[in-house]
Amino acid sequence: MAPSRTDEPLPSFTQANNEPYHGPPRNIKNIDAIEFSASLQPKNYNILGTHPDSRILFLDVNILDSSGRDPYRGDVLIERERITRVGTVLNVEELKRDPKVRVFHGRGRTLMSGLGDAHTHFTWNGGDLNRLGELGVEEHTLLTARSAQCYLDSGYTMCFGAASAKDRLDIVIRDAINAGDIPGPRYLANGKEIARRDGDLVPGITAYADGPDEMREVIRHHVDIGVDQIKLSMSGEEITEIRSAQDCYFSDEETAACVDEAHGLGKRLCAHARARDSVKMCVRHGVDVIYHASYIDEEGMDMLEKQKDKHVVAPGINWLIATLHDAAAFGYPNEKAQQVGYQKEYDASIRGLREMHRRGITVLPGGDYGFAWTPHGTYARDLSHFVNLLGFTPMEAIIAATAGVAKLFMRENELGKIKEGFFADSILVDGDPLEDIGCLQDHDRLNVIVINGRVHKAGREEYVAPPIAGQDGGVHPIVPNFPEVKREMQKNY
Ligand SMILES: [Zn+2]
Known part of the structure; x- marks a missing residue:
């Protein structure tokens, strides 16, 4: 194989269309077409703790259902864990009078599925990752629980674990969320x-593992302790300065052995794969979830296109952007990031990802939040990047983050949409994300967050029928709603 580290010009993927697009969402077909083998279906986790008599009625909401249909006004009824009526609720007058029904007056606000992140690290500490190895397991468990809650506070109801800093942290937190003991999104845990x-x-x-045999053994250990998927770290990362993002450290033989072992045990794999050759190995041997894929070349793109019903790509693009532009305050200036190669990687990555979107390869948002300059709570930046940089329409970005991540969960028939029979994982947003995708980053505009038919967040004004003080033209001027003032770095947290 030719060396992958190169100063050759990057593939231009000249066919990528950079014209603005206003038509129907282009990524529904490819998301629907993905078919992971039934033998890889994750365990069917459910969250406990929703009261069997619980009923929630959303009145007059703008329903963004993630089916691709334009939003429309209507009511939505949730009974116990699931959505039971969407659009028209037949006995709505009766329900409104029933004191046991929790009624939210939408007043035209957007009701949509909770968001999903395809590359989550609950165990990252928002600081120096190198110190995580030294952190006591007790402290680390608390930190991990806090990140899980932060995802839910940020409107995220589905997270796909992309590596845990200690063996069982992801697993224990997943189980605690599912037991109803701690708040958090639905979670597929990694090791x-x-x-x-x-x-x-x-x-x-x-x-650590070198060679096929040792790798198989480590995978068996992870499956034994209860992970839902396996993470391979195949390529380098420029910030290390010793392992280039253009270099692949795995061999074909090793990658094939990992896939054989994990798939044989019913688990999918995801891989840190920035280098050209690492992406090709993922496709050649069947690593299901490809992270980053920055240095994909024409040949790799063709290979991936042919196998696009077997893979999703989650670029974790915010890491590149934040490392270039937001890291100076942490002692990592833009010049340094450029010097080690992040600008080059960013340029390559944007070209490749736009081309993937054009070719109908599924690209999902999420990724690598929890580093110092990609703090927890800022997850929805990814959706803005998809719109502003990758050529997604806001609707396409939302479909990827909802129905797309539900597909990654292999639960597309009950997660990720506002649809009858689906789990009630939904957010009420004060704003129109199709007009301003950035509004999903503002926690103050995530007015109501529901997971599994249970209200996780709702402000005081949600519990009383309008008009209320502050929203009644000053008739009852008691305590107006002061908008919270936040510093720039805290803005989204
Ligand atoms: Zn990562």
């Missing part, structure tokens, strides 16, 4: 990322 000894990125949080 430590598996890397070769000459290819690790963060020593203290890596499961």
